[in-house]
Amino acid sequence: MSRQVAFCAVLHQPWRIARYTFFDIGHHRNYFDDALNRRLFERIARKSYLPALKLMKELCEDAGFRVNLSITGTFFEQAKRYRPAVIRALRELHGTGGLEFIGETYYHSLAFLLSEDEFREQVDLHRKLLKDEFGEQAGVFRNTESFYNDDVAAAVERLGFRGVITEGSEKLLGWRSPGYPYQADGTGIQLFMRNYKLSDDIAFRFSARGWEEWPLTADKYGAWLEAMPDPFTLIFIDFETFGEHHWEETGIFEFLRHLPRKARVEWVNISKLLTRKFADRLSTKDFLSWADMDRDLSAWLGNDMQRSAFHFLRDLEGPVKAKGDPELLETWRKLTTSDHLYYLSTKLAGDEEVHSYFRGEAYSSPYEAFTNFMNILQDLRSLIQ
Amino acid sequence: MxxxxxxxxxxxxxxxxxxxxxxxxxxxxxxxxxxxxxxxxxxxxxxxxxxxxxxxxxxxxxxxxxxxxxxxxxxxxxxxxxxxxxxxxxxxxxxxxxxxxxxxxxxxxxxxxxxxxxxxxxxxxxxxxxxxxxxxxxxxxxxxxxxxxxxxxxxxxxxxxxxxxxxxxxxxxxxxxxxxxxxIDLRKFRKALGRPVRKPGDRVVLFVGRLTIQKGVWHLLHAARMVVNKDPRVKFIIVGEGPDMPFLIKTAIELGLERNVVFTGRLDDDGLMAAYRFSDIFVMPSVSEPFGIVALEAMASGTPLIISKTAGVGEVLEHCFKVDYWDTQLMASRILEVLNYGSLRRTMLGNGAREVRQLxxxxxxxxxxxxxxxxxx
Incomplete structure (x- = not known):
């Protein structure tokens, strides 16, 4: 039997916040930068979402390709508002029968660290989105940025999922290979471990001319997939890899176009890999994520600013909910999106390049991002007192 | 040689x-x-x-x-x-x-x-x-x-x-x-490290430089007016002398800032260390600044920084705020933010100390x- 490959990608956009100074506190509630969000969404839709979704649809129809997508609620809202053609493209891809949806928090948030109630509510909001828009239900869950520890597995099982995707980090796997069915210790949850080497070969290294494997062709990559000793391989990347992180000129679309036929593997929807026969049990108390070299929470909660902003946000949950104003709750939830904390990171060395790339056009420095965010939280607090 | x-x-x-x-x-x-x-x-x-x-x-x-x-x-x-x-x-x-x-x-x-x-x-x-x-x-x-x-x-x-x-x-x-x-001579400015010694509740903003038009103190005074409107406890210490001193004193009085702005004139090294130690934040609002060594001194003294985007020193400093000198409202906002958000101050100083060590x-x-x-x- 040929090897199985689950190809997964995340579609996400945060509601980026506007410049909001100390003097704006108490004066207005224009927290989000509509013009910036529109400009970015439209650009990425043109360069990435639309051409890549169309290509994936063709590949599902003609080349036996299968794809698994984690689509956040905030992404869906922005697509609806700024570029509805993206939603049509998603529906067309869905119509081929080759698309499986992955569950997650609607706001791509750190809700799990806020409270179990908020986590459940945001997961339910996302479920409702999938049901209302596509009539689907997700069986496999991926927490924001692959945040994972034993408690996540237990909470996700209580919500009725059967599998969880996380990072195939050595911290959790030890000597084991990522491409086997593992059981989250103490639960019936199946852990899907991302093969970060093969994923990053596409996501980060594809257009790196200094890389010894450059240029990466569908033939070469297909041969790597075939040669994997593991029964299955999980590729998980940012969807914008196609056309935005690597521009069309790098040949990334041609790579994707040829990959399904060149690789003699079976492309699968991820729930097909669910089993009860586990290879081993895995357990971790420490949090994992898929970010940076550290693969932990330090990109979001690594410095004092990030922790104090997060605590401020967390302390608002009770008062915001007690107020009973749905619009206020929605605003607060938009602020729980993990990107807002990521922009505040001051991590140095090799990771800074990645961080400033993503902070990019929104804020010139983590300090500016912090003050905008805190000033907005201060204003929000003034509304509920 | x-x-x-x-x-x-x-x-x-x-x-x-x-x-x-x-x-x-x-x-x-x-x-x-x-x-x-x-x-x-x-x-x-x-x-x-x-x-x-x-x-x-x-x-x-x-x-x-x-x-x-x-x-x-x-x-x-x-x-x-x-x-x-x-x-x-x-x-x-x-x-x-x-x-x-x-x-x-x-x-x-x-x-x-x-x-x-x-x-x-x-x-x-x-x-x-x-x-x-x-x-x-x-x-x-x-x-x-x-x-x-x-x-x-x-x-x-x-x-x-x-x-x-x-x-x-x-x-x-x-x-x-x-x-x-x-x-920068880090040892020299280490003396100025540590928590400010002064009355609790007082908050101090520091400027050090020649009082000439290109140093932008006029803009800082206008920002000061906005800061004081929000928080009357904030004091501004202007260290240095120069041809614009009478004009700047007059401006401070016209803005009604005589209780909040102190012109010290020129200070010797000991006085300067005391000023750094005394201050919560250092502002360099220069209209034109080829480099701006004082910004490095402030950073080495453990004082968070707001510098003008025109300053050459901004090329080697990431862990500070950079503002347009003419955007006095944003300058005032940044001052209030550093004074109010302790975690901002700590993160800037921790990273800034690493940054100046290389210079x-x-x-x-x-x-x-x-x-x-x-x-x-």
């Missing part, structure tokens, strides 16, 4: 940013085993019209030539400047230096004379005439700067900002201009030693 440094300032005789940079460079080059002589004027010396030069050892490693010239060496008079430069050349050429390091336009004529005599010259630009005059340059000074840059074997700018000016405004070929940043005078001297060898062949 025998290095002759020509300068108009030398700490502690005169100490603007230039004087400090020349002193630290000479000291560190000497420590590295270079044979260094610094030639400077001695202002205010009553003497003959004929220039006379005396030698004085300043520290173990290097010696200083004081020029004793006209009753007062007048930087506005070309005649006086040339007399100074002739004296520099006459008295120092006997030393047969391997390389001459000229600082700014005041020593250009002497540098050119050395170049004519076949000695390699490095022209080190700390600021340009456009910076110093708020874009109303004097023609003859511009010509001296251009001459210095054209005749030198290598031009060193103290920031990329200065380098771009030399290329675009003076037409110097970009490949001829290299950037070497100033450094030592030793490092600057090493780069110059390499540059000297490049031009001396």
């Amino acid at each position: 025998k290095v002759l440094i020509l300068s108009s300032e030398l700490w502690p005789v005169f100490s603007g940013g230039l004087g400090v940079a020349v002193y630290e460079l000479a000291r560190n080059l000497s420590k590295m085993g270079e044979s260094v002589t610094v030639a400077i004027p001695k202002l205010g010396w009553k003497g003959k019209l004929d220039a006379e030069v005396v030698e004085a050892p300043l520290s173990a490693g290097y010696s200083v030539y004081f020029y004793k010239g006209e009753p007062v060496l007048d930087w506005e008079s070309m005649k006086s400047i040339y007399a100074f430069n002739f004296a520099l050349f006459r008295s120092c050429s006997g030393k047969r230096p391997d390389v001459v390091h000229a600082n700014d336009w005041m020593t250009v004529p002497a540098a050119v004379m050395f170049r004519e005599a076949g000695i390699p010259v490095i022209f080190h630009v700390h600021s340009t005439e456009y910076d110093r005059t708020n874009n109303n340059p004097r023609e003859w000074v511009l010509e001296l700067e251009k001459l210095g840059a054209e005749r030198a074997d290598l031009v060193v700018a103290n920031s990329h900002r200065t380098r771009e000016q030399l290329v675009s405004l003076y037409g110097i070929p970009p490949e001829k201009v290299t950037v070497i940043y100033n450094g 030592s005078w030793e490092n600057m001297a090493r780069q110059f030693a390499k540059a000297y060898r490049r031009v001396a062949r």
Whole structure:
């Protein structure tokens, strides 16, 4: 039997916040930068979402390709508002029968660290989105940025999922290979471990001319997939890899176009890999994520600013909910999106390049991002007192 | 290697940013085993019209030539400047230096004379005439700067900002201009570290610099008005003196800030350390700032920074706020944010300390030693 490959990608956009100074506190509630969000969404839709979704649809129809997508609620809202053609493209891809949806928090948030109630509510909001828009239900869950520890597995099982995707980090796997069915210790949850080497070969290294494997062709990559000793391989990347992180000129679309036929593997929807026969049990108390070299929470909660902003946000949950104003709750939830904390990171060395790339056009420095965010939280607090 | 440094300032005789940079460079080059002589004027010396030069050892490693010239060496008079430069050349050429390091336009004529005599010259630009005059340059000074840059074997700018000016405004070929940043003496400013000592509840914003239009204190005072409207406990300490002092005091009074703004005049090193230690935040609102060493000093003293986007020092500092000097509302907002968000202050200082550690005078001297060898062949 040929090897199985689950190809997964995340579609996400945060509601980026506007410049909001100390003097704006108490004066207005224009927290989000509509013009910036529109400009970015439209650009990425043109360069990435639309051409890549169309290509994936063709590949599902003609080349036996299968794809698994984690689509956040905030992404869906922005697509609806700024570029509805993206939603049509998603529906067309869905119509081929080759698309499986992955569950997650609607706001791509750190809700799990806020409270179990908020986590459940945001997961339910996302479920409702999938049901209302596509009539689907997700069986496999991926927490924001692959945040994972034993408690996540237990909470996700209580919500009725059967599998969880996380990072195939050595911290959790030890000597084991990522491409086997593992059981989250103490639960019936199946852990899907991302093969970060093969994923990053596409996501980060594809257009790196200094890389010894450059240029990466569908033939070469297909041969790597075939040669994997593991029964299955999980590729998980940012969807914008196609056309935005690597521009069309790098040949990334041609790579994707040829990959399904060149690789003699079976492309699968991820729930097909669910089993009860586990290879081993895995357990971790420490949090994992898929970010940076550290693969932990330090990109979001690594410095004092990030922790104090997060605590401020967390302390608002009770008062915001007690107020009973749905619009206020929605605003607060938009602020729980993990990107807002990521922009505040001051991590140095090799990771800074990645961080400033993503902070990019929104804020010139983590300090500016912090003050905008805190000033907005201060204003929000003034509304509920 | 025998290095002759020509300068108009030398700490502690005169100490603007230039004087400090020349002193630290000479000291560190000497420590590295270079044979260094610094030639400077001695202002205010009553003497003959004929220039006379005396030698004085300043520290173990290097010696200083004081020029004793006209009753007062007048930087506005070309005649006086040339007399100074002739004296520099006459008295120092006997030393047969391997390389001459000229600082700014005041020593250009002497540098050119050395170049004519076949000695390699490095022209080190700390600021340009456009910076110093708020874009109303004097023609003859511009010509001296251009001459210095054209005749030198290598031009060193103290920031990329200065380098771009030399290329675009003076037409110097970009490949001829290299950037070497100033450094900082971390040990000196360690004394200023630690929590501020003062009345609880007081909050202090600090400015240090010459009170001239290009330092932008006028903009800071307008930001101060907005800050005080939000929080009347905030005090602004303005350290330094200069031609604009009466005007700035008048402005502070007109803005109703007499309870919140203190003009201290010039402070000695101990006073300055106390001021840094006393302050919650340092603001450098410069309209024009080729480098801005004080920003590094503030950072080394554990004081968070807001600097103008125009400052060259911004090229080496990431862990601070950068604002447009004219955007006084944003400047005021940033001041209030640093005062109110403790975690912002801690994160900036923790990262900033790491950042300034890389900017030592030793490092600057090493780069110059390499540059000297490049031009001396």
